[in-house]
Amino acid sequence: MGRDGTIAIIGAGIAGAAAARRLHDAGHRVVVLDKGRGPGGRMATRRGPDGLRFDHGAQFFTARDPRFAACVEDWTARGVAAPWGGPHRSVGTPGMWAPARDLLAGIDLSCGRAVGRLVRADDGWRLEEADGTALADGAAFSRVLLTCPSSQGLALLAGCGQDLPGLAEVRYAPCWTLMLAHDGPPPFEAPARQDDDPAAVFAWIARDGTKPGRDGGGTVVAHAAPAWSRANLEDGADAVAERLVAALRAIVPLGTVRHAAAHRWRYAQVERAVGAPCLFAPETGLGYAGDGCLGPRVEFAYLSGLALAGRVLGRAEP
Ligand SMILES: Cc1cc2nc3c(=O)[nH]c(=O)nc-3n(C[C@H](O)[C@H](O)[C@H](O)COP(=O)(O)OP(=O)(O)OC[C@H]3O[C@@H](n4cnc5c(N)ncnc54)[C@H](O)[C@@H]3O)c2cc1C
Structure with a gap:
């Protein structure tokens, strides 16, 4: 002792x-x-150039257990968390x-x-x-x-x-995360979209700036799916960012890209x-x-x- x-x-x-x-x-x-x-x-927020901020890890949290629900309620009352992205979903404010x-x-x-x-x-x-x-x-x-x-x-x-x-x-699944800022209109209407197809490049794309306490601007956080992330795990961040921007542009409209960077999470989400x-x-x-x-x-x-x-x-x- x-x-x-x-x-x-x-x-x-x-x-x-x-x-x-x-x-x-x-x-x-x-x-x-x-x-x-x-x-x-x-539960992380990454700073980019020109004051850009991206929640590049966990995107939101749900609260089903009464102990965590009470905690989230308290955070919400004190401005530490706020609802975002759908029923029973919250985010940390001003960052995760x-x-x-x-x-x-x-x-x-x-x-x-x-x-x-x-x-x-x-x-x-x-x-x-x-x-x-x-x-x-x-x-x-x-x-x-x-x-x-x-x-x-x-x-x-x-x-x-x-x-x-x-x-x-x-066991954890890895995740490559794309953090992007662009000058175009929102690439889609909802705050975020999810793709459960394991063969898809992206499992999740969020208009990050729509979260409460953020700048509201054209920031996007996109998480590559586990299979894609595994297949590209040891590649360099710049090359991965380039590939992910091209993949994103192929599925949603993007304006001029002002900033794009990739972050590798080796241990992202627990699989076992x-x-x-x-x-x-x-x-x-x-x-x-x-x-x-x-x-x-x-x-x-x-x-x-x-x-x-x-x-x-x-x-x-x-
Ligand atoms: C890309 C991504 C998306 C996700 N999306 C969601 C989501 O939408 N909703 C959801 O509920 N969950 C999501 N998750 C999962 C969620 O983030 C995790 O389950 C949760 O945050 C794990 O918390 P933790 O405290 O167990 O571990 P961590 O948050 O990993 O904390 C561990 C800490 O240990 C520190 N550490 C490690 N080694 C050492 C050392 N040797 N010495 C000192 N410190 C050390 C690290 O710096 C870290 O701060 C996501 C995760 C990722 C990566």
Whole structure:
């Protein structure tokens, strides 16, 4: 056990943020570390030139479970989220990261900190960067909760000779995302369109600027389907952007393209989940939460984070 029972949470996506909030509110000292520039994880907003912004990861979230629904209702009342894109769908405002940031308010969060190694010491777990630099001022933690995509979690576990049975079963589909700004009229009337044909180039095309709190202009986010993304996974981002612009132009009218860039998500949406709300080993204090547990949704990742916090608190899983 760490000297003061402090809990480390690796990952400030929605799962890590939900776990952190729950544990903090229950009186635990929590430290959250994320390798990204800010919280949110795959609930992300990318800045482009000239003030352009694109939600290039998760597009919206649904809320079916009453606990998440209550949370979304609260976010909506406070302007952290707003309805968009159809019944029971919401987005973060002014960007998709907003709900994670809101959950982490008042909690010790360090961004730009990639955890490379977990080291077991007599007084608990210490965290290091890949080059051995101590993280969190060398503090010892009673528990370390992993909320990164499973492959990154597995690497950290393997590095300290630990395992969380079930985690290795998780599989993700990759996704190439096109972020585009053009000067023409809207390419279609609806805020977004979805294509469930696995052979299609795009699974999802959104008029991103129509989301509340965005600029309303001609920004488009288009997610390539898993098969297309897999087939082009190792290609360069510029070449992929060019191909995706041509593919988009072939199916919707586009004006002059002012900006086009592609982002590769190696671990985008879970294809095979653990099938349990979370993983926790009380004897080591190591645990895992994230969409890898229950499936490819923001809501499921949130519930997984809540479940892991419940295990740490010794309460029944939801
Ligand atoms: C393109 C795309 C479209 C999607 N569309 C939707 C949608 O429309 N609706 C929906 O509900 N879901 C959607 N999803 C899925 C949804 O985004 C995820 O299920 C959810 O956000 C996962 O949250 P998480 O907290 O489990 O993981 P993440 O959001 O991935 O958070 C994990 C965090 O861990 C950090 N991390 C990783 N390794 C380390 C390390 N070594 N040290 C420190 N930090 C680390 C990462 O930086 C990241 O911030 C989409 C995902 C993608 C990629």
